[in-house]
Amino acid sequence: MSAHPLIMGHPTSSPEHARHALLYMWRIRKFEEAVEDLFGRGMMHGTMHLSIGQEASPTGMCMALTLQDQITSTHRGHGHCIAKGADLTRMIAELLGKEIGYCGGRGGSMHIADVETGNLGANGVVGGGIPIAAGAALASKMTKKGTVAVSFFGDGAMNEGAFHEAANLAAIWKLPLILFCENNKYGMSSSTEKAFAIDNLAERGKGYGIPAVNVDGNDVIDVYEQAEIAVKRAQAGEGPTLIIAETYRWKGHSRSDKNLYRTKEEIEEWRELDPIPKFTAKVIKSKLLSKEECGAIAQEATDAIIAAVNESVKAKPADPAGLLEAVFKKVSV
Amino acid sequence: MSDRMLTMAEAIREAMSIAFDERPEVFLLGEDVGIYGGAFGVSGDMYHRYGAERVLDTPIAELGIVGAAVGAALSGMRPIVEIQFSDFTAQAMDQIANQAAKIHFMLGGALHVPMVLRTPQGSGTGAAAQHSQNLEPWFASVPGLKVVVPSNPADAKGLLLSSIDDPNPVIFLEHKLLYKIPGREPVPEGSERIPLGVSKVVREGKDLTIVATGIMVNKAWEVCEKLSTEGISITLIDPRTISPLDMQPVYESVDKTGRLLVVQEGPAQAGFINEVIAQMAGSASFGSLIAPIMRLAGMNIPIPYAPQLEKAAVPQIEDIEIAAREIVKNWR
Numbered sequence: 001m002s003a004h005p006l007i008m009g010h011p012t013s014s015p016e017h018a019r020h021a022l023l024y025m026w027r028i029r030k031f032e033e034a035v036e037d038l039f040g041r042g043m044m045h046g047t048m049h050l051s052i053g054q055e056a057s058p059t060g061m062c063m064a065l066t067l068q069d070q071i072t073s074t075h076r077g078h079g080h081c082i083a084k085g086a087d088l089t090r091m092i093a094e095l096l097g098k099e100i101g102y103c104g105g106r107g108g109s110m111h112i113a114d115v116e117t118g119n120l121g122a123n124g125v126v127g128g129g130i131p132i133a134a135g136a137a138l139a140s141k142m143t144k145k146g147t148v149a150v151s152f153f154g155d156g157a158m159n160e161g162a163f164h165e166a167a168n169l170a171a172i173w174k175l176p177l178i179l180f181c182e183n184n185k186y187g188m189s190s191s192t193e194k195a196f197a198i199d200n201l202a203e204r205g206k207g208y209g210i211p212a213v214n215v216d217g218n219d220v221i222d223v224y225e226q227a228e229i230a231v232k233r234a235q236a237g238e239g240p241t242l243i244i245a246e247t248y249r250w251k252g253h254s255r256s257d258k259n260l261y262r263t264k265e266e267i268e269e270w271r272e273l274d275p276i277p278k279f280t281a282k283v284i285k286s287k288l289l290s291k292e293e294c295g296a297i298a299q300e301a302t303d304a305i306i307a308a309v310n311e312s313v314k315a316k317p318a319d320p321a322g323l324l325e326a327v328f329k330k331v332s333v
Numbered sequence: 334m335s336d337r338m339l340t341m342a343e344a345i346r347e348a349m350s351i352a353f354d355e356r357p358e359v360f361l362l363g364e365d366v367g368i369y370g371g372a373f374g375v376s377g378d379m380y381h382r383y384g385a386e387r388v389l390d391t392p393i394a395e396l397g398i399v400g401a402a403v404g405a406a407l408s409g410m411r412p413i414v415e416i417q418f419s420d421f422t423a424q425a426m427d428q429i430a431n432q433a434a435k436i437h438f439m440l441g442g443a444l445h446v447p448m449v450l451r452t453p454q455g456s457g458t459g460a461a462a463q464h465s466q467n468l469e470p471w472f473a474s475v476p477g478l479k480v481v482v483p484s485n486p487a488d489a490k491g492l493l494l495s496s497i498d499d500p501n502p503v504i505f506l507e508h509k510l511l512y513k514i515p516g517r518e519p520v521p522e523g524s525e526r527i528p529l530g531v532s533k534v535v536r537e538g539k540d541l542t543i544v545a546t547g548i549m550v551n552k553a554w555e556v557c558e559k560l561s562t563e564g565i566s567i568t569l570i571d572p573r574t575i576s577p578l579d580m581q582p583v584y585e586s587v588d589k590t591g592r593l594l595v596v597q598e599g600p601a602q603a604g605f606i607n608e609v610i611a612q613m614a615g616s617a618s619f620g621s622l623i624a625p626i627m628r629l630a631g632m633n634i635p636i637p638y639a640p641q642l643e644k645a646a647v648p649q650i651e652d653i654e655i656a657a658r659e660i661v662k663n664w665r
């Protein structure tokens with residue numbers, strides 16, 4: 001299951017674009033469901049942070065990016081990785097601790113990176129990727145590469161010093177950076193109401209001189225349109241943009257979450273706002289795709305995940321023998 | 334003596350509750366310590382018993398949280414800070430190492446920082462390199478910090494109570510894998526303290542002395558049990574506080590056994606256990622050794638994710654067993 005060719009552009013600009021947006025949202029959904037299943041069956045260890053319900057945000061953002069544009073991601077990073085074009089087999093293989101996994105079994109779910117698609121890595125540290133993305137944007141600016149960097153992070157990360165320091169650097173240096181916050185309303189058990197004294201997280205942009213917008217994070221079209229504007233600003237040398245994508249995580253924070261801090265009703269309400277049927281209905285209505293085509297796209301995603309799981313299960317487990325040599329990159333002479 | 338077999342999470346919660354009841358100035362702050370009950374369930378129901386005024390849920394902001402604890406501690410409160418994983422003390426290191434640790438000394442004794450920072454550490458959960466470190470030497474190398482590493486529920490309770498009493502900053506390192514398992518010994522009721530800076534002789538033998546910290550004490554215990562059936566008897570010493578470090582029982586034991594094996598989870602390079610070796614090398618008991626000192630420690634690598642890799646990265650029971658057998662057999 002090699003990476004799909006990335007398609008850039010507005011999700012409703014052609015049937016191919018609509019197909020891509022829908023396929024990638026399904027790929028993320030089905031991937032996360034497979035992870036939950038592997039976990040449940042005791043085939044995967046460690047922990048998992050699922051992004052079910054949030055698929056439109058990374059999909060819409062990444063449709064505005066080239067393969068060379070860079071991203072940094074989070075502990076809840078499978079969606080970003082897939083949307084940027086990563087190989088599903090190498091992802092699943094990593095979760096299963098296999099040699100062919102993206103990190104050779106050394107990193108697991110929270111550390112998948114894919115240099116070929118510009119993914120500088122998920123991160124176990126909340127906020128850890130934000131200054132790194134600023135640094136990638138700085139390198140792009142210094143070398144006149146013309147690429148942009150996007151940092152995906154959660155609402156919770158906006159209270160870490162890392163966010164504030166990176167935002168200021170990006171603003172004063174006018175870096176080609178997009179600060180993409182997936183506001184899923186909670187950082188573990190802390191609601192945004194409790195963790196912020198402002199109602200709209202976009203207000204944070206002002207203090208740094210960074211334009212900020214709110215988007216419907218469950219609407220791949222809305223996400224794309226604002227992402228495109230932000231990318232253009234970055235490319236024009238006008239500096240960073242803060243995007244606040246309003247969304248929701250359906251599942252618990254991780255496997256140990258008992259959901260004591262939110263109500264079943266709230267979860268149900270957000271499940272109604274599922275980004276996938278929303279977009280599906282739109283493209284069928286506008287005759288970009290037929291109902292049958294949409295069904296086939298969902299099936300294609302499912303098949304791709306099943307194939308990735310089957311191939312990964314058969315792959316060779318990572319071998320402890322090379323661990324010591326893996327710490328440093330060899331100094332070339 | 335009661336026969337209450339608590340887990341380490343329960344014992345720590347009990348110690349915090351006793352301190353909450355004894356002193357109104359004690360409070361707990363940290364990420365998800367409230368309704369969630371703590372990422373590892375340590376604060377549990379304390380939010381419901383003591384309320385949001387004393388069990389403070391914080392935003393994700395480690396530097397701010399620890400700094401606020403330092404400031405409150407300077408101003409008459411006795412904060413207990415929970416950092417969700419010890420790895421994220423990195424975010425707060427300025428407040429820990431530059432502020433809390435130095436204030437009393439640097440300010441000529443004008444102020445002091447009665448703060449406890451509790452945090453889970455260690456590998457074995459498949460959470461990979463940024464959630465699994467053993468950071469004992471980070472803290473043990475900073476003058477001005479006391480560092481406690483409990484290996485069982487009963488010690489955790491008594492040591493935590495002493496840590497909260499202490500007028501200085503104390504880093505309290507709890508191993509995640511120990512949270513959910515009961516100790517070998519019951520946890521006494523009441524509020525008895527275990528003093529900081531006193532090593533514990535866990536069991537006594539005549540052939541070998543093992544010094545181990547945290548979870549390695551439990552692994553070494555298994556080895557002591559097994560080898561005792563083969564006629565090898567081992568003294569096991571748990572320093573419990575790695576700063577200040579009490580070496581006296583180690584000297585006394587080595588004088589009898591002549592052999593020393595030291596075990597830690599963290600990487601060998603510049604590890605805490607090297608301090609035990611250094612102090613032994615400079616002591617009068619060095620002459621009692623009939624075997625070279627043997628060191629077992631983690632590999633000099635970040636903790637990997639896959640279970641088979643993670644296992645290889647830190648000493649396992651079998652590794653300790655092989656080392657113990659070797660040193661006793663080869664040096665007579």
Ligand SMILES: Cc1ncc(C[n+]2csc(CCOP(=O)(O)OP(=O)(O)O)c2C)c(N)n1
Binds near residue numbers: 154
């Ligand atoms: C520096 C740091 N502090 C705490 C944690 C533990 N932790 C992991 S994810 C998380 C919540 C993050 O919330 P948010 O940024 O909103 O992302 P979400 O989980 O909602 O996607 C916390 C507290 C961490 N990994 N890193």
Ligand SMILES: [Mg+2]
Binds near residue numbers: 154182183186188
């Ligand atoms: Mg969140």
